[in-house]
Amino acid sequence: MGWGYGWRPYVSVAERRRKAILQMEKMRKKGVEVSPVRIEGRQIARTFWGKAWCEHLEKFSDYENRLPRGRTYVRNGSVCHLDIRKGEVHAKVMGSHLYEVTVKIKTLPGERWKAVKERCGGKVASLLDLLRGRLSERVMEVVTDRDRGLFPLPKEISLDCSCPDWADMCKHVAGVLYGVGARLDEKPELLFLLRGVNHEELVGSAQAGSVIARGKEGGKHKKLAGGNLEEVFGIELAAPSPVPMNGKQHAAASRKVHASKNGRRFKKRIGRHRSSAR
Template sequence: MSAVTHPRFRPRSGGRGSTWWSKAWARTVEEAAYAGEDLRAGKALARRGAVGHIVVSEGRFVAPVDEGDDTFTVEGALERLDDEAMAMLVDVVAAGAGRIASLLAGDLPHPFVEAVEESGVELLPFAGELSWSCSCSAWMDPCRHALAVGTQVGWLVAADPFALILMRGLGRDELLARLQALGTVEDQSASAGVDDLDTGLDAALRAARILEVAADPDRAIDHLV
C-alpha cells in the first residue's frame, strides 16, 4: 500500500492559497459538519497548527490533533475506485496531451476532471463519501478534530492533486508506471523535446516543489529537497 506522510502545517494568520478543487474539498467538509460551532472550532484548530503530520494512503488519511493537554487521533476514509474505474482514470490521463505534466506541476485542470466525470468516475468526493473516526469522546461525527484534519487535507490537495488521487486508491508511482506501460509518459516527453525520461520527470517534480513553496512561503521546506 502506498502512503505519503505530509509534515505539520505551521500556524499562520490569514488564508492559504487555494485552488478550485481544494475549494470543492472544503465544501465537502463543510457539508459533512453537523453544527456550525464544530466547523468553526475545527477550522480554528487547523489554522493554529494543532494538526500533526498527516499520513495519506489508499482510501484513507490519519493525523493527530492537539487540544489542550490531550492529543486525539483522527482517521478519515474515502471510497476507493474499483479496478474498472481506476483503469478508466488512467485512460483519461493518457488521452490528453500534457495532463500528466499538469498533475506533476501541482495542477488539476477543470477539463480533465470533467472528462473523468464524463467517463463515469468521480474524483472529487461528496460529503456522504467521507467517513470519520476520532479517539475523543464527542458523539458528533465528524467532531471538531476530524473537521480540523479535513480542513488541512484540503490544503494538501491544493498543493498536490496526487494526494486526492492517492486517497482514491491510485498512488503517484503506480499511475506513472501504468502510463509508462501505455507509452504515454515517453510520448509526452518526446513531444516536449526531452530525451531522457527520468530527466523530464525530475524537472516536473522540481517545478511542483517550487509551486508549493510559492503558494505557501511560510511552510517548512525540509520535505521539498
Template sequence: MEDDERRPTYAELGKRAAHLLADMQTGGEILHPVVNTTRKLASHFWGFAWMKHLARCEESGLALAPGRSLLRHGCVLDLELAPGTVHGKVMGERLYDIRIDLTPLDEERMDAIRHACAGKIDSHISLLEGKLDDALLRQLCDPDTGLLPAPEEWRMSCTCPDWSEPCPHAAAAVYAAGTLIDGDPSLLFLLRSVTLDDLVGKAPEIASAEDFDTDSLSRTFGIDLDQL
C-alpha cells in the first residue's frame, strides 16, 4: 500500500480532531467533546460498572478496542445522552455522525428492578454512588436483569462507510458515554429512562438531611440534586 493510501494513526486523527474542533467552535457550533486518557477509564461506581461491562463484551468478541483508542486521542468531538439515545460526532478519516438507540427496559424487567430495590435504597445519593447491598448491585449491573444495556440492545448507526458492527466510531461513542456517566451517574438513569424515584421511592414528607445533602453530591460528582 502506498504511503498516501495508508490509514492515519490515532495520533494523527487526534491532531485532525483538535484542529477541526477549534474551527467548529470558532464558527459558533456548540459541541460537547469527550476525552478520557486515564488507564482505568472510570473512577466512580457506575462509570466503572459501564467500563467493566464493555470489557466483558470485548472478551466475548465485540470489537470495541478501536473506539477506546479514538476516545483517548480526543476524537469524540461531540456526545449527548438522552432517554434511550446517544448522539455524537467522531473523527475518523473524516467527521462522522453517530446515533445509538437502546431497546427500552420492558415493564417486566422494570417491575423486577423496582421490587428488588424496594426498601433497600435510603437516598438518591446512595443510588448514585453505588453504596448499596452487594446482591442488589449485582442485579442492577447485570445486563440481563439490570440497567446496563446488553450488546443486543444497542442499535448503532454511523455515517462512515465501515460495515463492521460496531464500527470504531460507534464504539468510541459507547466508551465516551461511559466517561460521561462516570462524571455524572444520573446520566445512566436518564439514558435508560429511569427516574431516581423509581428506585428510591417517594421521599417522606419530612426528608432527612442525608437524603438531600446537596453539598455531598456536588463534591462527589459536581451535579445538583435539585436538577435530578
C-alpha cells in the first residue's frame, strides 16, 4: 500500500515496542484500564482454549496469507490493549501509528448452542474442568468442531482497522485475533462471553441427568442420622441447644412434671398396701 509518493516508513520492532509502552502510559493517565497482550517466548497460546482458538482460525484459507504477520505483531508486544465483550473485540495496535481495531463476531445461534449442550450432556465433570480444558476427547471434538462448535466461522466475523491497508484482514487485525487466543489462556470464560452464551450451562446439562436420578432414588432411602454423618464426614456434631419456652409452655411443663411425680407416689402407696395385705 502506498504512503504519499512512496512507501510507508519502516518502523523497527524495538521502536514499535517503545511507542506501544508510551501509548499505554498515556491511556493510563487518562484513566483508561489498559489490558495489553503479553507473550512470553515464541508460543502464543499454551492452554486448550487458547490453542483451539488459534488453530481454528488457521483452518480457513481466507486467513492463511495474513495471519503470519499477525503472529509477529502480537509476539513483539504491539497489541497495546485488548478488550473482549459480548459479540465484539476492541483493541489498540501500535504500527507506524496507533491503530484502532474492532472485530465483531456474531453470537452463537440458539440452535447451535443447544446442540453443543446436548452433545456434551453428561460429559463435563465440573466448571473448573471446563475452564481448564480438562475434557474428554468426545467433548473436545464437539466444542472445536469446525462448523458446529463454539468457535466462529469467517462469515460470522467482521473486521475493521483504522490503518490505510485496504485488505479486510491487515496485520493489525491478525495480531488482535492471535491476541484473543493469548487472552483465552488467562480467561477462557471470555470465549463464552464473546459468543453470548453461559458456559455454566455446559456443566448444568452434564449434571442434570444425574441430579434427577439421585432425586428419584432419594425417596427410597432414609436420611443419615447424626452418628452416620459424623462417621462419613469425620466431624463431631454439637448437641442441639434447648429451645427456650415461653410462660405458658413453662407452666404446662411444670404441671406435667408435678403430675408425673404424684403418679409415681400413688403407685408406690398402692404397692406398699398390697405387700402388707399379703
